[in-house]
Amino acid sequence: MAQTSTRDRIVITAARLLQRQGYVGTGIKQIAREAQATLGSVYHFFPEGKEAVAVAAIKHGDQEFSALLRAALDSEESPSAAVNACARRLAEALRESGWVDGCPITAAALETLGSDSEIQRVCAAALRAWEQLVYDKLLRSGLDAEDAKDLASTIISTLEGAEVTAQVNRSEEPLRAAGRQLARLVGSYDKASNLRDRPSCT
Amino acid sequence: MAQTSTRDRIVITAARLLQRQGYVGTGIKQIAREAQATLGSVYHFFPEGKEAVAVAAIKHGDQEFSALLRAALDSEESPSAAVNACARRLAEALRESGWVDGCPITAAALETLGSDSEIQRVCAAALRAWEQLVYDKLLRSGLDAEDAKDLASTIISTLEGAEVTAQVNRSEEPLRAAGRQLARLVGSYDKASNLRDRPSCT
DNA sequence: CACACTCTAAAACGAACGTTCTAACTAGTA
DNA sequence: TACTAGTTAGAACGTTCGTTTTAGAGTGTG
Numbered sequence: 001m002a003q004t005s006t007r008d009r010i011v012i013t014a015a016r017l018l019q020r021q022g023y024v025g026t027g028i029k030q031i032a033r034e035a036q037a038t039l040g041s042v043y044h045f046f047p048e049g050k051e052a053v054a055v056a057a058i059k060h061g062d063q064e065f066s067a068l069l070r071a072a073l074d075s076e077e078s079p080s081a082a083v084n085a086c087a088r089r090l091a092e093a094l095r096e097s098g099w100v101d102g103c104p105i106t107a108a109a110l111e112t113l114g115s116d117s118e119i120q121r122v123c124a125a126a127l128r129a130w131e132q133l134v135y136d137k138l139l140r141s142g143l144d145a146e147d148a149k150d151l152a153s154t155i156i157s158t159l160e161g162a163e164v165t166a167q168v169n170r171s172e173e174p175l176r177a178a179g180r181q182l183a184r185l186v187g188s189y190d191k192a193s194n195l196r197d198r199p200s201c202t
Numbered sequence: 203m204a205q206t207s208t209r210d211r212i213v214i215t216a217a218r219l220l221q222r223q224g225y226v227g228t229g230i231k232q233i234a235r236e237a238q239a240t241l242g243s244v245y246h247f248f249p250e251g252k253e254a255v256a257v258a259a260i261k262h263g264d265q266e267f268s269a270l271l272r273a274a275l276d277s278e279e280s281p282s283a284a285v286n287a288c289a290r291r292l293a294e295a296l297r298e299s300g301w302v303d304g305c306p307i308t309a310a311a312l313e314t315l316g317s318d319s320e321i322q323r324v325c326a327a328a329l330r331a332w333e334q335l336v337y338d339k340l341l342r343s344g345l346d347a348e349d350a351k352d353l354a355s356t357i358i359s360t361l362e363g364a365e366v367t368a369q370v371n372r373s374e375e376p377l378r379a380a381g382r383q384l385a386r387l388v389g390s391y392d393k394a395s396n397l398r399d400r401p402s403c404t
Numbered sequence: 405c406a407c408a409c410t411c412t413a414a415a416a417c418g419a420a421c422g423t424t425c426t427a428a429c430t431a432g433t434a
Numbered sequence: 435t436a437c438t439a440g441t442t443a444g445a446a447c448g449t450t451c452g453t454t455t456t457a458g459a460g461t462g463t464g
Binding site: 021025154156160165169173184 | 222223224225226227301302304308309311312313315316322325326329330351352353355356358359360361362363364365366367369370371375376379380382383384386387390
């Protein structure tokens, strides 16, 4: 962290703080302090002010989360096991952070719902990107396009919600339960085709 | 609203604002203004300050959400249809509010994760209560206790997450998709027993 | 050396924050 | 009328907010 550029330190620190305290709860002076930068540096790199810092930070969090999701999805071949792996990795990361580092965008997204700020748009884009990752995995596994669309949306929603529930309860269990149930749900689409092809049950 | 007591107006207004802007994003002066009360009144009824107002507001939102959930769960006999009804009613209410009135506690819960404030505890209690409502419905429908526990947790998580996704995307679709998938998931537990009892497939 | 450019430092601005305080108004009771 | 308790009104305190401003280092090029 000492050899990273000042700009990177600001973005990374802002991402962590936004994720934990939300947009309004995070001061630009706090970002500067914890990033070991000065207020002048922050406004030098982000002359448009706080919102620009937040947008960059959310994009950073988006990519980090995408990487985690991609790794988990690629770690298992079957889509149901892959989805379960996502939930398990999220649970692990959440516990290790002391239940504070959850979804990088939820808090900021909820606070800026009323306003039509740029923050809204990057959050929406992040959600869409994550859904696309899941969607692609499901398609590669041979699911119907329409089924995959509904499923991918639900999987992201469930992971999102289970993460919040896990944070509030300070427990991995909501995420683990969500992983199990999502695996069962995804598996039910496989089984449907299995049943169709199985000669003993038609 | 004109004939409700000042205290009630404060609580109801605070609940709406907390739900839309979160805890730090909602000022105590704004609460007083929009509740048509004065700052003196607010501190008269809540001498402990902002946090006490928030706790009362969140408890109010909890009960309102519980009522909606209970009504939806009771509107259908089969558990899968009931869960789907929950999602549909949430989608309806969300659209009617212009995508701003989502889950009454998520925003406040996320902001106060680090601190061990009373707000944390009421939010956790609310989540547990909602889960219990779903759990009871599933038990009444004849599911295993262990299955019902996992399922109820996942259902609440999914509704929670789908609501956020729907808000960010300004669309009912995430909630409707979640409702469909949750219905399928719950139905798969029914079908398991159906399959077991069906003579043509053993 | 001088110059331009990037980056950092620190002080200061008005506005809004949560909170406290005192004063006044409105019943109801004697 | 006088007294009390419950409620409202509004000014004021110190602090922090996001932002602006001005000045000063650091570095490579002419």
